[in-house]
Amino acid sequence: MAEQKKVDYKKDFKELYLPKQTPALVAVPAMPFVTLAGEGDPNGPGFAADVEALYAFSYAVKMSYKKEDVPVGYYPYVVFPLEGVWDLIDKSIPATVKSNLKYALMIRQPDFLDEDLFARFLAETKAKKNLPSLAKLTFETIEEGACCQLMHVGPYETEPESFRKMEAFCTENGYVRKAMAHREIYISDPRKTAPEKMKTVLRFTCEKIG
Structure with missing residues (x-):
C-alpha cells in the first residue's frame, strides 16, 4: 500500500493560514473544530x-x-494551530481591559472526525489526563464565509493598527465589517518567538454593501 501524503496546513491550506501582510478578501469554507468557551484575562491560569x-x-x-481500532478514513496530518474568536463581555468597556474579554478557543480537526469519534477521544483523554477544561469541549462545524484577513507580524498589542488597515481595505472595496x-490564528508559539516576530492571522467577517 502506498504511503499516504501527510496533510500540512502550511502547505495545503496556505490561503487560510499563511496570508500576506496586506488585507485581502477570502471565502472561508465549513470546517470541523473542537471548541470551548471562556472569558477573562488570557494571561491567567x-x-x-x-x-x-x-x-x-x-x-x-x-x-x-x-x-x-484506527479511525475509518484516518490520514496523517499536522495538528492545526490554535485559533480564538474574541469579543467583549461589556461592549461599553474598552478592549484593552482584558478581564472584559470573552473567547471561543478552537483547533481545527481532520475531516474523518465525527460526533462518535469526538465522544470516544474525549473519553480517552479524560481517562488519561486530569484536565477540568476537557468538560467544556464541544465538536462543531463552523463556516465563516466572506472575510477580510491578513498576517499580523508583531506583538498582540499592535493588532489594532492591522484592524484599521483591514477596515479601510473593506471600505475601499465596497465591503463592511x-x-x-x-x-486570531496563532501561527507562532509565543513561548519561543520574540514579540516583534510573532505571526498571527487576523480575520473578521464582512459583507458586500448594497
Whole structure:
C-alpha cells in the first residue's frame, strides 16, 4: 500500500493560514473544530488550562493511528494551530481591559472526525489526563464565509493598527465589517518567538454593501 501524503496546513491550506501582510478578501469554507468557551484575562491560569485541554484532545486524535481500532478514513496530518474568536463581555468597556474579554478557543480537526469519534477521544483523554477544561469541549462545524484577513507580524498589542488597515481595505472595496468579534490564528508559539516576530492571522467577517 502506498504511503499516504501527510496533510500540512502550511502547505495545503496556505490561503487560510499563511496570508500576506496586506488585507485581502477570502471565502472561508465549513470546517470541523473542537471548541470551548471562556472569558477573562488570557494571561491567567484559566486560559492556559483551556489551551492545554484543546491540545490534549487534538493530539489524542492525531496519534490514534497507533491504536488497534484506527479511525475509518484516518490520514496523517499536522495538528492545526490554535485559533480564538474574541469579543467583549461589556461592549461599553474598552478592549484593552482584558478581564472584559470573552473567547471561543478552537483547533481545527481532520475531516474523518465525527460526533462518535469526538465522544470516544474525549473519553480517552479524560481517562488519561486530569484536565477540568476537557468538560467544556464541544465538536462543531463552523463556516465563516466572506472575510477580510491578513498576517499580523508583531506583538498582540499592535493588532489594532492591522484592524484599521483591514477596515479601510473593506471600505475601499465596497465591503463592511459585520461584527466587532474577530478571529486570531496563532501561527507562532509565543513561548519561543520574540514579540516583534510573532505571526498571527487576523480575520473578521464582512459583507458586500448594497
